Amino acid sequence: MVEWVERDKLRGNSYNPNHVAVTELDLLDQSIFASGWTQPIVARTDMEIVDGFHRWTVSQRPRIWSMTNGLVPVVYLTCDLASQMFATIRHNRARGQHTVAQMARIVQALIDQHGKTIPDLILELGMEDEEVERLFNRAGMPEKMAKEKGTFNQAWEPTRNAAESDKANRPKKPGK
Secondary structure, three states: OOEEEEHHHOEOOOOOOOOOOHHHHHHHHHHHHHHOOOOOEEEEOOOEEEEOHHHHHHOOOHHHHHHHOOEEEEEEEOOOHHHHHHHHHHHHHHOOOOOHHHHHHHHHHHHHOOOOOHHHHHHHHOOOHHHHHHHHHHOOOHHHHHHHHOOOOOOOOOOOOHHHHHHHHOOOOOOO
């Protein structure tokens, strides 16, 4: 059962190997702000955090704090310290990784089917402009980039086949 608890009653653990960069914390902040608390913090009954340290961390930011007056959703795990450590690592590892190909398809769908723009993706997904462009290129979308940014430079022609592009751009061997 989820219980709403004052964030200051919780504390981090001393062993979690998972560290998140500031840009990812900003994205987590944006996620909670835009979608609400979709995942509770997991803690032991002594209020030590098992999973959700980074959600707890961003919950001190004013816009997140003000959403629930400093309360955070918590579910409790009753276990010994070794089981707690196992649980923390399992939670961290179970999140998986995003594959580039699938992310490229999602970016393409967001733009083509849902009318989202590059600035929308940068804001909502915490991406850099360069990352969005790489995903566009990966999904075979140079034409879409041209529509977003203007026209292509005359010296470059888009191609959907990366192998052809690589072959065409390789330096010629001497004597050939």
